[in-house]
Amino acid sequence: MRTAFGGELAAFEIMWPDFFDFGVEVSRAKGSPFGRPYPLYALVEQTTLNPEDCGHRFQEILSAAGDAGTILDAVVALSSSEREALWEIRECTSEFPARLAPINFDVSVQIADMGRFVSECREMLRSLAPNHRSFFFGHLGDSNLHVTVDANSTPGVPRDAVENALYALVGRYRGSISAEHGIGVLKREHLHHSRTAGELRAMWAIKKALDPKGILNPGKLLPEE
Numbered sequence: 119m120r121t122a123f124g125g126e127l128a129a130f131e132i133m134w135p136d137f138f139d140f141g142v143e144v145s146r147a148k149g150s151p152f153g154r155p156y157p158l159y160a161l162v163e164q165t166t167l168n169p170e171d172c173g174h175r176f177q178e179i180l181s182a183a184g185d186a187g188t189i190l191d192a193v194v195a196l197s198s199s200e201r202e203a204l205w206e207i208r209e210c211t212s213e214f215p216a217r218l219a220p221i222n223f224d225v226s227v228q229i230a231d232m233g234r235f236v237s238e239c240r241e242m243l244r245s246l247a248p249n250h251r252s253f254f255f256g257h258l259g260d261s262n263l264h265v266t267v268d269a270n271s272t273p274g275v276p277r278d279a280v281e282n283a284l285y286a287l288v289g290r291y292r293g294s295i296s297a298e299h300g301i302g303v304l305k306r307e308h309l310h311h312s313r314t315a316g317e318l319r320a321m322w323a324i325k326k327a328l329d330p331k332g333i334l335n336p337g338k339l340l341p342e343e
Contacts (some may be wrong), residue, residue: 119162120259122179127138129163130259131208134236137255141207144217150191151204160258161208163201208255211266218251219269221280226261227293235291239265242283245266247272285311301339309340 119127138159143152164176166223172203183189190335195201214220227235236254243250251271255281256263267280285295289311296312321340328334 119164119179123164124174126164126166127162128165128247128260129161130257132256133159133161133208135159135251136251137210138207138295140213140253141210144210144213145203145206147203147206152191154191156190161204180298191270211264213284214266218266221266221267221277223265223281223284224297224299225263225265225284225288225293225295226284227263227291228260229254229258231291232258232261232263233295235287239284239287242287243267243272243280244328246280246283247275257296260297261293281308288312303338306339 119130135155135157138150139155159277164173166175177194180189180192180194180197184192193204193340195204214222239254240252243252249271251268253266253268254263265284269277269280272280285305288295294312295301295308301309313321318340
């Protein structure tokens with residue numbers, strides 16, 4: 119898709135079945151756009167300024183991917199309402215706070231490692247809480263992965279135990295503990311999983327050089343030396 123559309127590729131969202139099924143469940147349609155379940159779902163959107171395109175190239179790329187066995191099935195939105203129905207499944211995260219006790223993660227690993235990371239992450243969570251409920255999704259085109267664990271399904275397991283285990287796994291994959299939302303104070307103590315001791319010392323040196331009196335946003339971002 120990226121090769122075919124370049125800057126016209128507006129979205130490439132991946133949804134694992136746990137997330138997709140939840141999205142279908144809370145959607146107004148209450149039904150999957152597919153006739154059978156699949157192991158992975160991609161929501162792809164192309165935008166173009168060419169008035170003569172009318173989705174022809176998109177259809178051609180999908181057909182070629184199907185012929186090559188890259189994809190097993192496809193649903194194409196032919197109207198704005200059909201487009202909104204597909205996006206409604208992906209945007210079901212708005213229902214997380216009402217239906218779950220969400221522990222949210224915004225992480226990044228190499229795209230080539232993503233499938234293996236998700237599998238290992240599931241095993242790690244299962245070792246902490248055999249009956250845990252988790253959801254995996256994200257805009258995979260930029261190596262971004264969101265993981266949400268329902269704390270209601272992990273009784274007796276402290277939140278920080280889940281966070282420590284997942285961020286440590288990210289560190290083993292040499293990924294980032296924050297793909298798009300920054301570090302702040304919530305991820306500060308986990309920063310060492312994404313940054314080496316040398317990098318942290320360099321960050322402290324820059325901080326001290328620019329803010330010798332420690333008056334700029336004190337106590338934020340960097341862990342204690």
